[in-house]
Amino acid sequence: MPTGIQLRDAREQLFDAAECVLLRDGANALTSRAITMEAGCAKGVLHRHFEDFDAFLAEFVLDRIRRIEHQAAALREAAGTGAVADNVTSALADVFGSVAGAIVPLITFRDELRARLRRAGLVGLPVVTEAAAMIASYLTAERDLGRVAAEADIDTLAPTLIGAGHLLYADRKGTAPEAAAVRKMVAAVLADVLQEAQHERR
Template identity: 70%
Template sequence: MPTGVALRDPREQLFEAAERILLRDGPSALTSRAVTAEAGCAKGVLHRHFADFDAFLAEFVMERVGRIAPQAAALRDAAGTGTVAGNVTDALTALFESVAVAVVALITFRDELRARLRDTWPAGVPVLTEAVTMIAGYLAAERDLGRIAAGADVDVLAPTLIGTAHLLFADRTGPPPQTAAVHRMVSSVLAGTLQAAKR
């Protein structure tokens, strides 16, 4: 795209380009030149909107993390419906089939990005910590409804579920795990906490 041609939403267009590259080619392929080429815009567009490439990546990560909030709200609203294991399976599959796994790889890959994110996100990896909060909130709601045992420690169950799911989905070069495999893992982690008739 020639310089001077207006983009519909330059920041989001650049974010979408970064996501496509990240999913297709991995974090090592994510450069400012690759992003602007993928977005079909002049190289200077990225630097007009962001101080530098790591500032762009930090905002990209935080914007993608922000997308977890609606997923978390929908999951909380599902409390009391379906089965607990089924709801958690669906939520984990939706989360890890999105750009989440690739974003975790990107944060791990780039030291400067991790340093930038620490300014606004002092502990943990943004995508994973938000995912833990989402699952813990849902499990707490189910515990309040009596579908999970009153003594269930959701603050231990949630990171266990997220960590194990991340391992299942981590290899983006092969096919994603089948729903049955994710459900089996969820059921195993939650075993002993689910009320018998409401699993």
């Protein structure tokens, strides 16, 4: 019987392998065989720790969502420092330039995975929903500090930024958009609510 530490290590090893396969080869290549080969372990290891492949994928997605939650905390702590547009640009790069962006098509095309994530309490489109919440939380903190206008409609701005960011990063086949292009989009979306917007346009 494996110990808790061994189980945790095996899970992390498999999750990291899944991330490598997903980023390199895409969602269609993500199979239990590809993951265990990437991890350098027997195929049975995955099935010893997870009920089935969709159970593994659900835990993998939940683990990566927890990383977004950690990023959200760090982003909130950055409120009041740097330029708001720069901070949002970096946050979008962290989300869509990482495995989080690659998870979106995986969830979209696997019905059972979506169902399991719903049962786990996730709403909307997992990863995208959490990313929008991260941006909204940050913009709220900046609004409280007076760097975003008090009348800013953050519930609209956050998903707008996530949607536009996703489009910029989609179908890049490993080539990320230029940071300047992402920042230009962010500045355009936030132009009417950034208190420093007039200075940025000069």
